[in-house]
Amino acid sequence: MTDGFRLLMISAMYENGGNVVQRLLDGHAQLFSYPFESQTGTPFVRDHLSGLYPDKYRWPVFRLNGTPEEDYESIIDEECKVRIKTPQSSKFRDWPIALDDAERKEIFLRLMQGRARTRASLVEAFFRSSAEAWRDRSRSGREAVYVGYSPIIGVDAEQIVADFAGAHVLNVVRNPWSAYADTKKRPLPLTLGHYLTGWSLHLLHALAFAEKYPGRVHLVRYEDVISEPVRVLGSLLAKLGLETSPTLAQPSWNGRPLSDVRPWGTIRMPTPEANEATRNELSPAETEEIRIRAAPLLPRLGYA
Numbered sequence: 330m331t332d333g334f335r336l337l338m339i340s341a342m343y344e345n346g347g348n349v350v351q352r353l354l355d356g357h358a359q360l361f362s363y364p365f366e367s368q369t370g371t372p373f374v375r376d377h378l379s380g381l382y383p384d385k386y387r388w389p390v391f392r393l394n395g396t397p398e399e400d401y402e403s404i405i406d407e408e409c410k411v412r413i414k415t416p417q418s419s420k421f422r423d424w425p426i427a428l429d430d431a432e433r434k435e436i437f438l439r440l441m442q443g444r445a446r447t448r449a450s451l452v453e454a455f456f457r458s459s460a461e462a463w464r465d466r467s468r469s470g471r472e473a474v475y476v477g478y479s480p481i482i483g484v485d486a487e488q489i490v491a492d493f494a495g496a497h498v499l500n501v502v503r504n505p506w507s508a509y510a511d512t513k514k515r516p517l518p519l520t521l522g523h524y525l526t527g528w529s530l531h532l533l534h535a536l537a538f539a540e541k542y543p544g545r546v547h548l549v550r551y552e553d554v555i556s557e558p559v560r561v562l563g564s565l566l567a568k569l570g571l572e573t574s575p576t577l578a579q580p581s582w583n584g585r586p587l588s589d590v591r592p593w594g595t596i597r598m599p600t601p602e603a604n605e606a607t608r609n610e611l612s613p614a615e616t617e618e619i620r621i622r623a624a625p626l627l628p629r630l631g632y633a
């Protein structure tokens with residue numbers, strides 16, 4: 330394991346289009362796209378960002394004296410575990426998936442036999458066991474890259490590219506007005522100040538790491554993706570040595586076309602018109618407050 334493992338981790342602040350991009354990549358024959366958010370974080374993540382971002386969205390930390398059994402259970406993976414263990418409690422309850430958590434754990438432990446308990450080997454075993462245990466997964470036989478999505482994990486891009494020589498991180502950014510307007514539709518929305526702090530810090534990491542690790546850490550605008558998904562995402566995949574595909578124009582789950590991206594996020598229709606209409610839902614006071622708080626980053630991202 331590890332030497333030949335290839336991973337594309339998508340990162341995006343909440344309602345910035347990370348789910349949309351993952352769903353657009355889902356139907357590509359050379360990709361294995363995780364079914365939901367791949368929340369690889371563990372309860373042992375403790376650093377200067379812990380007060381701002383939830384542990385489940387971070388690159389994992391494992392106990393030095395742990396065991397592979399404990400490692401598997403410590404991976405939070407909330408969306409998938411809730412769906413396959415207590416489906417009646419999941420927002421994905423109406424989406425059939427033949428994936429048994431006990432079987433996945435058995436495969437995970439088999440993959441770890443004789444392997445050192447490094448973070449790289451444990452994360453790889455997590456993605457490989459998920460793909461193998463997913464019985465009704467649409468397979469092309471040509472899958473070469475695993476695709477995960479965990480909001481804001483781009484703040485840990487430096488660790489991801491250090492752990493895997495074949496890893497890439499794709500940061501997705503959306504204009505903060507539309508993004509915040511969609512975030513307000515959540516059951517427990519963040520305050521404007523809290524949200525813009527998280528949005529700005531995520532983008533500071535994205536810009537810095539894209540410059541520090543060119544060719545490994547990437548940044549795309551949600552607006553560009555939804556305007557020309559085949560061109561924008563096809564250009565990204567070319568950097569990974571992969572082909573473009575007409576499937577990049579259609580969101581899907583397990584190869585099944587989606588007309589509505591919910592419940593993968595609050596974005597329902599990934600179109601330029603819907604994006605602009607969402608932006609216009611804000612009050613003039615909210616619009617101006619966001620401009621002030623995001624001002625240093627707006628010109629760099631083409632939103633000035």
